[in-house]
Amino acid sequence: MKLVKLIANLGYGSRKDVALMFREGRITDPDGEVLYADDKVAHEHIRVDEEPLDPPTGLILMMHKPLGATCSRKDIGRVVYDLLPPRYRMRDPSLSTVGRLDRDTSGVLLFTDDGALLHRIISPKARVAKVYEATLANDLQGDEGTLFASGTMMLESEKEPLEPAVLQVLEPRRVRLTLTEGRYHQVRRMFAAVGNHVETLTRISVGALTLGDLPPGEWRALEERDIARIFEPPADA
Incomplete structure (x- = not known):
C-alpha cells in the first residue's frame, strides 16, 4: 500500500x-x-x-469504560470515542466497540477494526465469558443462582431462554455474575425479573482478560498474548 x-x-x-x-x-x-x-x-x-505511526489494521484496544459515557458515535453527550485520539474516529476500516456497555455500566470495553475478530468474540458459538460485579438494592432471596444456572430463565419480550449463567455471592447485596451471551441490558433485566434492582454494575473481565491497573477512562492496545486471554476461561471459573 x-x-x-x-x-x-x-x-x-x-x-x-x-x-x-x-x-x-x-x-x-x-x-x-x-x-x-x-x-x-x-x-x-x-x-x-x-x-x-499508529498501529496498522488489526488493532484491538481495551478501555476501562467510565460511568456516564455511551458506546455510540452519535449520542448527545459523552461517548467512549471521545476518550480515544481524534484520528481514531477516522480510521478505515473503522474502529468499533466489541459489544456495548450502557451509560451506567463501567469496566472492560474492547474496540477493534478487525471485523473477523469482532465476530469471533461476539459469536454465540464462541461462548466467551463476560464477568460482571453488581451491587443490588435488596438482599438476595437465595434461589437466584439456581434459576440463573438452569438454562430455562426467560426474560420479558424474549423468545429464547437464557444460556446458563453462574452467580457467585460476595455479600448479601454484592454479586459476581458470569455470562456467555450478551443480550440487551441482560444483567439488569435478570435481577429485575427476580424482583431486585442493580444499583452499580462493572464488567471486570472478558474471558481471562482483566483491567489490571488501568484507570477509568484510560485505554491500551492489546498484544497477541492479551487477545488469547479473551478466549480463555475467567480466573475464577
Whole structure:
C-alpha cells in the first residue's frame, strides 16, 4: 500500500492532507530523515511529527469504560470515542466497540477494526465469558443462582431462554455474575425479573482478560498474548 493511502487510512487526514504533510517534511524515519510518498518503508519505521505511526489494521484496544459515557458515535453527550485520539474516529476500516456497555455500566470495553475478530468474540458459538460485579438494592432471596444456572430463565419480550449463567455471592447485596451471551441490558433485566434492582454494575473481565491497573477512562492496545486471554476461561471459573 502506498504511504499516502496507508497514513490516510489511519485517520491522520485525507489523502490531500497527508500529501501536504509529506511536502512539509513531517513524515520521517526514526533518525529524522524526511520520507517521500513513493518510498518503501516498514510500518514501524514511519514517524509522523516525530511520533511512531499508529498501529496498522488489526488493532484491538481495551478501555476501562467510565460511568456516564455511551458506546455510540452519535449520542448527545459523552461517548467512549471521545476518550480515544481524534484520528481514531477516522480510521478505515473503522474502529468499533466489541459489544456495548450502557451509560451506567463501567469496566472492560474492547474496540477493534478487525471485523473477523469482532465476530469471533461476539459469536454465540464462541461462548466467551463476560464477568460482571453488581451491587443490588435488596438482599438476595437465595434461589437466584439456581434459576440463573438452569438454562430455562426467560426474560420479558424474549423468545429464547437464557444460556446458563453462574452467580457467585460476595455479600448479601454484592454479586459476581458470569455470562456467555450478551443480550440487551441482560444483567439488569435478570435481577429485575427476580424482583431486585442493580444499583452499580462493572464488567471486570472478558474471558481471562482483566483491567489490571488501568484507570477509568484510560485505554491500551492489546498484544497477541492479551487477545488469547479473551478466549480463555475467567480466573475464577
